[in-house]
Amino acid sequence: MFAEKGFSNVSVRDICRETGTTAPVIYYYFGNKKGLFDAVARKQISMEDFIGKLSRASASSDPRRGLESFVSTYLSSFPEHTFDIGLYMRDSATLDKRSAQIVSDDLERIRGLAAGLVERSIAKGFFRKTDATLATDCLLGMLNRVIFQHIHFAKISDRETYSRFVTDFFFRAMK
Numbered sequence: 001m002f003a004e005k006g007f008s009n010v011s012v013r014d015i016c017r018e019t020g021t022t023a024p025v026i027y028y029y030f031g032n033k034k035g036l037f038d039a040v041a042r043k044q045i046s047m048e049d050f051i052g053k054l055s056r057a058s059a060s061s062d063p064r065r066g067l068e069s070f071v072s073t074y075l076s077s078f079p080e081h082t083f084d085i086g087l088y089m090r091d092s093a094t095l096d097k098r099s100a101q102i103v104s105d106d107l108e109r110i111r112g113l114a115a116g117l118v119e120r121s122i123a124k125g126f127f128r129k130t131d132a133t134l135a136t137d138c139l140l141g142m143l144n145r146v147i148f149q150h151i152h153f154a155k156i157s158d159r160e161t162y163s164r165f166v167t168d169f170f171f172r173a174m175k
């Protein structure tokens with residue numbers, strides 16, 4: 001309901017009617033509507049499975065295989081429901097501080113995995129010596145563009161073709 005109508009447009013009474021429960025049950029377990037929203041947001045924005053997949057994907061000792069696996073996993077497994085903007089709509093269209101920090105921490109962990117892959121490839125001589133942070137930002141920027149287009153504009157793209165293109169493009173650019 002939060003995703004469909006936004007936080008401000010859903011009442012506890014609406015939630016009770018939809019779930020077949022009573023207001024005292026919600027207040028007992030969550031304290032108030034904001035507590036329920038926070039519980040829903042924490043569940044929605046948990047990206048542990050996605051980060052785990054990316055970690056396993058980027059672990060290859062072969063830089064090309066690691067990059068291919070990271071890119072393919074990123075594009076095919078991105079938890080699209082995580083950024084359902086309707087869920088977070090409140091008086092403004094921003095995440096509350098706690099939820100924003102959770103998202104920020106998770107995205108930083110993902111950036112760290114990608115940076116580790118780039119740094120290992122530089123150290124092994126597969127990539128030229130360059131600023132690994134900027135290279136990582138470029139890689140993630142390319143990947144996030146296709147995810148953003150898909151989630152926010154329902155643009156259909158061939159993720160497998162895009163995955164191969166990004167991998168090849170990035171690998172050549174970093175030689």
